[in-house]
Amino acid sequence: MFPNRVVNKTGRQRSGILYLVAFLLLTGAGCSQANTNQATNPEQSPSQTGKTKVVTTFLPMYIFTKAVTGDAADVEILVPPGTEVHEYQATPNNVKAIATANVLVKNGLGLEQFLENTVKNAQNPKLAQIDASINIKPLNEISPVEKTAKEQEHEHAEGNPHVWLDPVLAKQQVINIRDGLIAADPANKATYEANSANYIKQLETLNNEFEQTLKKTPNCTFVTFHDAYPYLAQRYKLKQLAVVEIPEDQLTPADVQNAVNAVKKYKVKALFSEPGVDNKLLISLSKDLNLTLRTLDSLETGKTDPQYYFQAMKANLQTLETACK
Ligand SMILES: [Zn+2]
16 A cells, blocks of 8 residues: 555565545444454474574564564564565565564454465464454454545455554554463463563553654544555544545546545545655645645654654654644
């Protein structure tokens, strides 16, 4: 859902549909989720360093896991930063990594569709799987209010997966990862507990900063091109929702008119793109809409340092503050 950004590792082009999303308060009604894959305690098969080998799916899972383990475990990432996770296709190296791992950490909520066959092919009966979204109630997909002819079904059967962008839910993910790691590698329990406590403290501080800052601009409505922020919007009472799907290549006058109408109808304050997206279409649309095009980071790509989460989220907060004024 990042138009024109990258051709991923398999050389496929991105799908040609953009999503224009603004947010409204969600009802909180989410589909219940079957969480059957709690981490179990596997027989340990140590990696070459003698440490527990943990494979994580994509950037936020790597960041949170690394924050919990520090140097106590070997942590790898399956989807390289800069590569799209939503439509990712696994490589033979991914299968190998899972085949030799003790633990797999995933976001869940249907995000990592590539995992199903990859885990099967890895044939690792000792693999402990941690679903970081256990005990998180998912929001259902936002329904489009403005569509173009070239509409495409956007599948999030298990609810919207972007829970890591809400600091409070991120804390729950860190707790889930911590507990799964302790179950799989009890020898490092004390380290995992100390590291996660430290990180959780930072997440709580971040949540306070978001609360204090965004309570000054209640119901601020914004538009994005990636359906990544419903949890953030709900947490801090930002406003929703108009989904406008726009063909990437050609924007008809009717498409532009639909977008303009939605922006007027919902009194949209801001228009957000993502880092690395360079789309002339978005720029010209922002001119048509008379809204500045700004950047929000969904953290699906970026630096692998656990502190990157705070850097990116604080930048997001600043952007929201400026845009919502
Ligand atoms: Zn996403």
